[in-house]
Amino acid sequence: MRKRAKKMLRSLSLKPSYLPFKSIFHTSSLRSVVLNTRAFSSAVSPPSKAIVYETHGQPDVVTKLVNIPGAELKENDVCVKMLAAPINPSDINRIQGVYPVRPEPPAIGGYEGVGEVYSVGSAVTSFSPGDWVIPSPPSSGMWQTYVVKDQNVWHKVNKGVPMEYAATITVNPLTALLLLEDCITLNSGDAIVQNGATSMVGQCVIQLAKSRGIHSINIIRDRPGVDEVKERLKHLGADEVFTENELEVKNVKSLLGGIPEPALGFNCVGGKSASLVLKILRQGGTMVTYGGMSKKPVTVSTSSFIFKELSLRGFWLQNWLNTDKTEEGRRMIDRLLGLVQDEKLKYKMELTPFNDFNTALDKALGKHGSQPKQVIKF
Ligand SMILES: NC(=O)c1ccc[n+]([C@@H]2O[C@H](COP(=O)([O-])OP(=O)(O)OC[C@H]3O[C@@H](n4cnc5c(N)ncnc54)[C@H](OP(=O)(O)O)[C@@H]3O)[C@@H](O)[C@H]2O)c1
Numbered sequence: 135m136r137k138r139a140k141k142m143l144r145s146l147s148l149k150p151s152y153l154p155f156k157s158i159f160h161t162s163s164l165r166s167v168v169l170n171t172r173a174f175s176s177a178v179s180p181p182s183k184a185i186v187y188e189t190h191g192q193p194d195v196v197t198k199l200v201n202i203p204g205a206e207l208k209e210n211d212v213c214v215k216m217l218a219a220p221i222n223p224s225d226i227n228r229i230q231g232v233y234p235v236r237p238e239p240p241a242i243g244g245y246e247g248v249g250e251v252y253s254v255g256s257a258v259t260s261f262s263p264g265d266w267v268i269p270s271p272p273s274s275g276m277w278q279t280y281v282v283k284d285q286n287v288w289h290k291v292n293k294g295v296p297m298e299y300a301a302t303i304t305v306n307p308l309t310a311l312l313l314l315e316d317c318i319t320l321n322s323g324d325a326i327v328q329n330g331a332t333s334m335v336g337q338c339v340i341q342l343a344k345s346r347g348i349h350s351i352n353i354i355r356d357r358p359g360v361d362e363v364k365e366r367l368k369h370l371g372a373d374e375v376f377t378e379n380e381l382e383v384k385n386v387k388s389l390l391g392g393i394p395e396p397a398l399g400f401n402c403v404g405g406k407s408a409s410l411v412l413k414i415l416r417q418g419g420t421m422v423t424y425g426g427m428s429k430k431p432v433t434v435s436t437s438s439f440i441f442k443e444l445s446l447r448g449f450w451l452q453n454w455l456n457t458d459k460t461e462e463g464r465r466m467i468d469r470l471l472g473l474v475q476d477e478k479l480k481y482k483m484e485l486t487p488f489n490d491f492n493t494a495l496d497k498a499l500g501k502h503g504s505q506p507k508q509v510i511k512f
Contacts, residue, residue, distance in 0.1 A: 190231025219247025244276030322347030344371030405430030
């Protein structure tokens with residue numbers, strides 16, 4: 135029973151001293167395991183409120199708010215009072231059980247965020263109460279008011295940055311930076327093409343490309359308010375913004391004006407939208423797929439493989455971070471936060487109080503049409 139209890143608590147990213155309320159665990163044996171552990175604890179974190187899912191499924195059905203008693207702080211632990219955390223598409227996929235790397239339920243949602251150090255274990259010297267920290271690389275269980283994790287998980291960030299940016303800087307902006315810097319060598323004057331340009335990754339790609347003198351050709355889906363969206367993306371630095379329907383023409387190159395044909399394309403949608411990226415790429419170009427928002431496959435004509443010599447590849451941030459890139463990733467995050475502070479990087483977000491989590495979740499699930507990135511404020 136002790137083994138089972140520890141396994142369940144670990145899967146929630148909780149220390150073995152946590153006992154989620156009876157909505158999750160009912161057995162008295164589990165409670166006694168926790169109480170025995172607590173009896174020896176010296177420092178305990180405050181009780182936490184968490185968004186928990188007990189099984190995989192539709193996030194609006196399987197998630198619920200759960201109260202969790204305080205956790206014992208081990209000597210290397212840091213207790214963080216969460217300030218803000220986003221709802222990303224991959225968070226949804228983890229809860230649905232379709233993301234390749236995910237905690238086993240019962241689990242707490244959320245994978246990135248920012249918080250303030252509340253207390254530290256006896257051996258922790260590099261963090262002090264009041265510091266702002268983010269999990270870096272991202273780590274599960276961020277949708278809760280207090281998170282206790284080993285000090286190695288946390289990266290201190292500048293408190294001068296708005297908290298919603300610190301909360302969201304890793305998963306999407308870091309991906310945008312790596313797409314531009316890690317795929318092929320791009321020089322000032324070159325061009326890229328991307329779909330899903332309204333996404334947080336897309337908005338960052340536009341600005342980071344612009345800052346290097348790289349032109350961006352952007353594809354958005356046909357949706358209400360297209361003109362306003364185009365205006366907004368152009369204001370960020372987009373050279374061209376087209377809807378999918380506008381690109382359904384024979385001579386797509388004629389739409390590009392003086393922009394050189396791009397050698398690199400980014401696809402986070404799939405289906406018809408991915409085919410449009412391929413259509414715009416130049417001879418020998420490469421399309422990097424990093425998302426699949428339409429849930430439709432990428433299809434490539436035989437002729438474009440043979441005669442246009444296109445290359446296809448994928449990118450997954452988690453894979454990149456797994457290759458011992460923690461320190462490099464942290465340096466890149468600091469660079470991105472510097473750009474935010476200098477007002478050279480911005481993206482649309484909506485802050486929603488933790489108490490209204492369900493409203494934010496519904497918006498993130500697309501129940502109310504296109505919405506800005508939902509960020510929970512604790
Ligand atoms: N591979 C990686 O390492 C990695 C890292 C980060 C993100 N990603 C992926 O990148 C993508 C964007 O993430 P994000 O957080 O930046 O997005 P986001 O800010 O949450 O925005 C969602 C984007 O998806 C579009 N969209 C939603 N439903 C769609 C549908 N059914 N068909 C076509 N487009 C749809 C939205 O378009 P509208 O504005 O028109 O609604 C918007 O552009 C996601 O697929 C995510 O999983 C991958």
